[in-house]
Amino acid sequence: MTAHLNNYPKLHNAAWPGLVGKGPDSEPPILLDKMIEMTAAASVDGVKFDGMDLFLFDPHVSIDIDDDGIKKLAEKFQKANLSIGSVVAPVWPPTGGGAAMGSETDRKNFVASVRKACAIGEKLRRHGARPYGIVRIDSASSPHDWYADPAGNQKKIAETWRQAADVAEGYGERLAAEGEICWGGMHSWKRMIELLELTDRPATVGFQADMAHTLLYTMGYNAPEDALLPEGYDWKDQAKLDEALKKLTSALRPWTIDFHVAQNNGTVFGSGSHDKTGRHCQATDPTGKLDIPKHAGFWLKNDAGVPMKRLRHICWDGCMFPNEVMMKPQTWNDILGAMVKVRDLHGWKE
Template sequence: MANTFPKLHNAAWPGIVGKGAPDSEPIIPLDTLLALTANAEVDGVKFDGIDLFITDPHFSIDSDADAVKRMADHIASYGLAVGSFVAPIWGGAGGGSAMGSDDDRQRFLTQVRKACAIGQQMRAIGIRPTGGVRIDSSVGVEAWDADPVGNTKRIAETFREAGRIAEGYGEYLVAEGEICWGGMHSWREMVKLLEMVGMPGVVGYQADMAHSMLYTLGYNREEDRILPKDFDWSDTATLDAAYRTVADALRPWTLDFHVAQNDGTVFGSGDHEKTGRHCRVDDPNGRLDIVKHAGYWLRDENGNLTKTMRHICWDGCMFPNAVMESQDTWNAVLGAMIKVRDAHGWDE
């Protein structure tokens, strides 16, 4: 019998991230992404749901209860559930730096509170059985580097306060490890930050396979590099060992998981900072064995299923619009997701 968990989700935010700026491609409407997700099918299997970016023009963070109900009904009409959210905690989106002024931090926390309230309502409606609220430090590496100890402490204080807000709504927060966010730009710094926050199960890690692989290369934090410079990518045993080091350190904190591919380079688009490049499932330059390396996150150090993530999501940020608007892209993604679930899933 085929595994039924974790549920398979697509992500809506790649229609916004890196899009909409004068020098970038247009934003892809939410309805386009919902239709592509709902229409994807491989051997009778379809996506179970979609993860959302709670920001205009997809879904306003300032939505009232009626607007949230309308959105829930609209997504349900596509036969999809809702999973994790991305909260717009950045200064340009109405938030502020987690290590900034008191005003910055309050704006950050306000955006978290609004996202958690929407999440709680969608859970009550019944359309959102799983998922957390994604955050980051909302500050660059260079600014953080001016005072690493003090700045990480301040970020941790903000995250801890955000965690208390999330708890009040029955939600949890997931900090996505990307090399562009200060205090989160290396695997060691990410672990240090989460330990300093000290709220396991409430403030955890969102493991994106592509971003997490960049940690092994020491981008923006050379002293935390694991793979040697000029690494020979044909040496899969060394890659596996390095990737497992990162996964073993962060898996105990991992509450949310993104299946993804990466070619070992960094990339930025529009107004998004350079971070791990997401590649297509079938990209010949992809460095990850998607099914095998997904298991590093979905199984513990002894190879046993953790069953922590009841849904997993594909992340393909900053793909060209022509790729994202092709149904073939999402059929291929779904096919890869099914293989991950076949290898590391369960039934109940």
């Protein structure tokens, strides 16, 4: 058995692949209890997942869950020897939220959704089930709508995020905006930085990096003017990819407070009601364009090669896989194996 000396950052699976891209117009969701069961069963060289990150969305966890339900949720994870980490606030209009650059009502609904998520996160901490993690947000707005008034919409999103930051601080929470090409104002790395700077709440509002999504930042999907790789780029030229990723990570790393390990084959994909975004591949997918252990280090270590210890846990993100794939134990062992390699190379011991 291989010795794995590092025990930080903690290794989490995500619950939301059981929900994202599922539903009436796709496959049935995989319920939370089954996601917990499969996560807890995974094992590589005696190493287990330390926890899971949650989507506060039915049928997993209702954003309107009551105190008794929160207590039972905490106990469910504690019984499985899994911590709860970051939680996703359902800030989108169909779930009761609203566009961060929308009408006054939309923006109030956005902040209200963040308030509910922060309250749940804070109570899970008080129950001892959530030792770390953030509340994940986005702009709940499309790039198409954003382009109607780029400057004005950036200002609106930033103002909404500042209001959400006021709420988060009241609960002792931080907010992380996940950079995906499907969210207006966040659809390129330059616009993402601009939005974080406009929000100007670095202690409370930061960036959630997902390797599958940020790869598309380098390619300029939805924002060709900000591409870091040339049109027609030859994926065999690893040096050029490394150069692009180093520029990207150096710019966004100072804002990064949450991190998703993932794989991408350089294409976009959507299923169910989810817009097209970075196509998550399985950890062992031969078409994946990322060297997962190496490229994760671009995010997890600073330019001097020192681990960013503010990232107390990292999470695997792989959405919109067929249920047949997700129900196989080997899928989760392969994912955990990739996570262990990342921690072996870029983690630390406490």
